[in-house]
Amino acid sequence: MGADIFCTPKIYETTFFETRQFLAVYNIRPVIRGHSLLIPKRHVVYLTELTSGEINGLKEIMAAVLPRWLKAFDSDSYNLSINAGEHAGMVVNHLHFHIVPRSDKDPLQGKLIEFYHMLNNDRGTWSKEVPKEVERLRKIFKYKPTQKRLSQ
Numbered sequence: 001m002g003a004d005i006f007c008t009p010k011i012y013e014t015t016f017f018e019t020r021q022f023l024a025v026y027n028i029r030p031v032i033r034g035h036s037l038l039i040p041k042r043h044v045v046y047l048t049e050l051t052s053g054e055i056n057g058l059k060e061i062m063a064a065v066l067p068r069w070l071k072a073f074d075s076d077s078y079n080l081s082i083n084a085g086e087h088a089g090m091v092v093n094h095l096h097f098h099i100v101p102r103s104d105k106d107p108l109q110g111k112l113i114e115f116y117h118m119l120n121n122d123r124g125t126w127s128k129e130v131p132k133e134v135e136r137l138r139k140i141f142k143y144k145p146t147q148k149r150l151s152q
């Protein structure tokens with residue numbers, strides 16, 4: 001277990017879905033509305049530390065989350081990315097996958113460099129819409145947050 005925020009109960013404040021191995025969490029500073037994170041419950045830093053079972057767990061949570069999540073943001077496309085290591089923009093030292101819904105209406109469409117610059121420098125912004133989006137997603141996913149500490 002690590003000492004980062006993803007290993008504390010606080011992460012459940014913005015969680016909207018979970019499986020046995022992964023959490024789906026709304027990003028508190030989204031670069032685009034809908035920007036979320038998929039986070040393994042077990043503390044690992046790099047993708048290569050995931051077990052084969054956890055890789056399957058990643059596919060499982062993606063299959064469970066993506067269709068309804070894309071629909072929730074009126075989107076049919078998304079970016080999936082990892083910032084691995086400090087100089088790649090990894091802010092929290094616990095593996096996480098950014099998923100960002102994209103559409104022809106998003107403000108960073110056609111601005112790939114700006115998009116990754118924001119993503120890799122944690123340049124999204126919190127707004128009062130963030131907790132509303134968390135509540136909306138929890139309704140869509142029929143998710144009741146638990147406050148139990150991540151224990152793996």
Ligand SMILES: [Zn+2]
Nearest residue numbers: 002007043094
């Ligand atoms: Zn951790």
